[in-house]
Amino acid sequence: MDASPAGRALQEEAEPHPDGKLTRERMLACALEIVDRDGVEKLSMRALARALGRDPMSLYRHADNKAALLDGIAETVLAQLTVDPTDPDWVAQLRAVAHRFRHLALTHPHVVPLLVTRPLATPLALRPRGTLRPLEDILALLTRAGFTGADALHIYRALFGFLHGHVLNELQEIVENPDETDDLLRLGLHRLPIKEFPHLRGLATTLATYDGTAELERGLDILLTGLTTTTPAT
Amino acid sequence: MDASPAGRALQEEAEPHPDGKLTRERMLACALEIVDRDGVEKLSMRALARALGRDPMSLYRHADNKAALLDGIAETVLAQLTVDPTDPDWVAQLRAVAHRFRHLALTHPHVVPLLVTRPLATPLALRPRGTLRPLEDILALLTRAGFTGADALHIYRALFGFLHGHVLNELQEIVENPDETDDLLRLGLHRLPIKEFPHLRGLATTLATYDGTAELERGLDILLTGLTTTTPAT
DNA sequence: TCAGTAGACCTACGGTGTAGACATCAGTCT
DNA sequence: AGACTGATGTCTACACCGTAGGTCTACTGA
Incomplete structure (x- = not known):
């Protein structure tokens, strides 16, 4: 079919040994690529190894389990969600976070199930740090805005509960x-x-x-006006 | 170890041929039992067949796929969610539905991932009818209360988006x-x-x-007051 | 009576996650 | 220099998975 030197019909997704060593980052990036392209259930340790040009067992040097690998994928995506905890307008910042989250979800639709589901398997404190960063930053944002810690937590929960629900809705x-x-x-x-x-x-x-977008905006209106009236800061 | 007649150490979860024929209902009930007890990833066609005392391939008479089996489980659980479309107080009815949904989720925590995730794999109209029943009934409830169809749909989406998010939050x-x-x-x-x-x-x-419960109540307060102010009926 | 059919069973295939042993190599300490 | 150590990659093997394809059996309607 093509002019490749040795007539191997199989798809070779990567050169046998892509120069440097296999890092966790490279592994996760490649795994994310596969998931984005083919969906979660097409990601097997063997397929990932094939794409990396390595032996399947190499992967276990960088992830304990397949479960840990999935957690890693969810983490790399969620870690891209940035929060500016110094924004003086907390409402605007939460809106911005919401839109960034939606954008992330639409960019990696096949990862969304992992995003909302993997945390169920791991208690909060044992989760990878990248996953906890947005939580910490939003707590910082809201504390700075004058909310008590407990209220800040409530707001975080309400927002992300709504966000998870929304992207699940939208994707289906x-x-x-x-x-x-x-x-x-x-x-x-x-x-x-x-x-x-x-x-x-x-x-x-x-x-x-x-x-x-409109649906998200509507939901945010409801949520944020509801919040500001029932839970005033300071 | 025990006084079973023939010294078989293996767990026999079901008699070889539990009298009658294997029905879809019985299969799904047994599958739900396994998922509730051991989690989704422990449910294999072989394990299910073992629990039913049947050959694994028998199952394919009642479910095309393993995916269809999972859909069936989600359906049997969601079908237990009742909505009274004749309730004159639509706010109260939505609250009641929310609490019943939460109760269902807490009763079958291992099924929640299926509940929120399986719909992603199947376009709305192809979903099993049991899954669409609550939607139809809530549309009926809200239409009767004077909302337009479009608004009713928005409210349904907002509510279930929030509910999915909430139970995911609570379970973790x-x-x-x-x-x-x-x-x-x-x-x-x-x-x-x-x-x-x-x-x-x-x-x-x-x-x-x-x-x-308190967290859900709080969220519902926000959502429903937000709804009634932004989207009045009639 | 016989064809048709639905249900259950069996075998087999190609895939999966991963335990365990071994090989390779870089760096460190003596 | 030589020995030791730990990280990394490779190979083999095992138990399990979903399910295609074929066959046996029991019942149905003509």
Whole structure:
């Protein structure tokens, strides 16, 4: 098919020994690449090793488990979420964080399940530090704004609870067949019996036009106005 | 060790042929049992078959895939969530639904990842009907209360986004070592460097006493008051 | 009576995570 | 220089996984 020197049909994703040593960072970066491209369930230790041009067992020098590897992926993504704890306008900063989080989630949709799910397996304090950084920084931001620690924690929880829910929601708004013009058909809603699901079928058009940014903004409005009225600072 | 007739040390979780035929319901019930007891990753087709006293391949008569099996589990749990679309007080009904959802999640903590994650794999309209029932019923409830379909959908999304986030949050508040009295030690927070995580360490006591019901109630207050002010009915 | 069918079973294939032993090599201490 | 040490990579092997394909059996309707 192609003009590669030795006629090996298999895809060689990496040279046999990509010069330097295998670092944890390189391993995680490559793993993230695979997950982004093919989804989590396509990531196996063997596939990752193949992509790195190494022996599968090498990986265990840099991650105890496959579980630890997944945690590492979630960490590398979450570590990209920056918070400015010195921002004097805490509401604006939380909004900005929310949008950055959404952007991150949309950039790595296949990682979102890990992002919301992996923490369940590890108690808070044992989590990798990159995961705890945003929490610490938001606590700092809110403390500086005059909230008590307890209130700051509540706000953090409310915000991230909402954010996790939102990106999960947004990611599952998948259009089944983009070619079809009729919304009912496009979404496959016609398969549902009209008598049992009248409202759902009636909302075909609304379901077909989902605006994630607007939806997020709306939710943030509700959340933040609710917060400022029920939990005043200082 | 025990007085079983033939000295088989292996655990026999079910009689070889539990009288009747294998139904989808029985299969899903048994699968749910395994997941509740041992977690999702311990559920294999072979293990499930063993528990049912059947051949692994029998299962494929009642579920196309393992993925379909997981969807089935999520469905059986979510189908237990009841909504009364005739309740004249829609706010109260949504509160009740939220509490029932939380209760369900705490009863089946190992299923929560499936609950929030499986929908990502299946477009809305192709999802099993049990999964769509709550959505349809809440749309009915809100339409009856005077909301437009679009607003009803927004409210549903906001509520379930928040709910998913909340239960994910609540489930990861796990105490590492209940015997230890010092909160800092109990949560393992002492492992974090003080200079990098001062706020987090300072909140040890607050973190150690997490009241899920109160937290949910607070969130609902914010959400529902926010909703009623920004999105009036009729 | 016989064809058709649905359910259960068996075998087998290619994949998985990872334990354990060994090889290689850099750096350090004597 | 030589020995020792620890980190890193490699190889083999094991138990387990999801499931394609075929076969046996029991029941159904014609």
